[in-house]
Amino acid sequence: MNGYVFGATDLVDEQREAMQRCLDPITFARLESLGVGQGWRCLDVGGGGGSVADRLGEKVGETGSVLVTDTAPDGLRSRGNVEVRQHDIVTDELPEGEFDLVHARLVLLHLPERRRALARMVRALKPGGWLLLGEFDCTWLRVLATTDPAAGVVFARFHRALCAVLEQAGADVEWGVHAYQAVQDLGLVEIGSHAGAQPWPGGGDGARWLEINSRQLEDRLLGTGLVTAGDLDGVRASLSDPAFVVSSYLTISTWGRRPLDDTPGRAAR
Structure with a gap:
């Protein structure tokens, strides 16, 4: 995945587990609201640890199917009605007009070619099929509570770094906000969006996710000149303290439907 900065360390499995515990309830609730059910054919782009693909496999049953893709599908496994495929959404083609649902979570924000990838995902939908994106506005990450105001100042520096x-890697840190317009521009209908943030107390899954990120990106963070090694040590100590609470990133689900009268293969050219 071009631009993705978190994938090349021995902490990836822990990162995926923390992310899934934080985000799966949000994603699963949205899949339920879209009515995913028996017989659907689904595509999960950038499937990561596979929790969404597994849930989709349960929902669509024996008469449905799930194709889950990733550029490095080491955390995925084919089983039953779930097929794993190595695939780069930026450069590799997809079947067109095939899927009742196309889902991607925290994929497009990292891709400099995100709009090209999004158009490919839209073309993969059947007329009437649903697109569901789960993305962040990464600029939203606030300290909600701390016993040490200085720790909040250091955390804010970490967040800026x-x-x-x-951004240096090509991400759009506000992509969650921009996704609605991008989906609308591609001609989808019945577009909706829901944004929310959760408290992440120190020692919890969200705080652990951030702590892992601080280790995965340590050299790059220091290279910005915005934080020191001492700052990162302080952030990690804060993220292990239950009295230190941050708001999660603003998590934005965006969805839309390919028009029923659209012709497969012509959408989003």
Whole structure:
């Protein structure tokens, strides 16, 4: 995945597990609201640890199917009605007009070619099929509570450095906000969006996710000049303290439907 900065360390499995525990409830609730059910054919782009693909496999049953893709599908496994395929959404073609649902979570924000990838995902939908994106506005990451105001100042520096690293890699740190317009521009209908943030207390899954990120990107974070090694040590100590609470990134689900009268293969050219 071009631009993805978190994938090349021995902490990837722990990162995926923390992410899934934080985000799966949000994703699963949205899949339920879209009515995913028996017989659907689904595509999960950038499937990561596979929790969404597994849930889709349960929902669509024996008469449905799930194709889950990733550029490095080491965390995925084919089983039953779930097929794993190595695939780069930016460069590799997809079947067109095939899927009742195309889902991607925290994929497009990292890709400099995100709009090209999004258009490919839209073309893969059947007329009437649903697109569901789960993305962040990474600029939203606030300290909600701390017993040490200085720790909040250091955390804010860490957050600025983290956003800088992501932008240097080609990410759009506000992509969650921009996704609605991008989906609308591609001609989808019945577009909706839901945004929310959760408290992440120190020692919890969200705080652990951030702590892992600080280790995965340590050299890059220091390279921004915005934080020191001492700052990162302080952030990690804060993220292990239950009295230190941050708001999660603003998590934005965006969805839309390919028009029923659209012709497969012509959408989003």
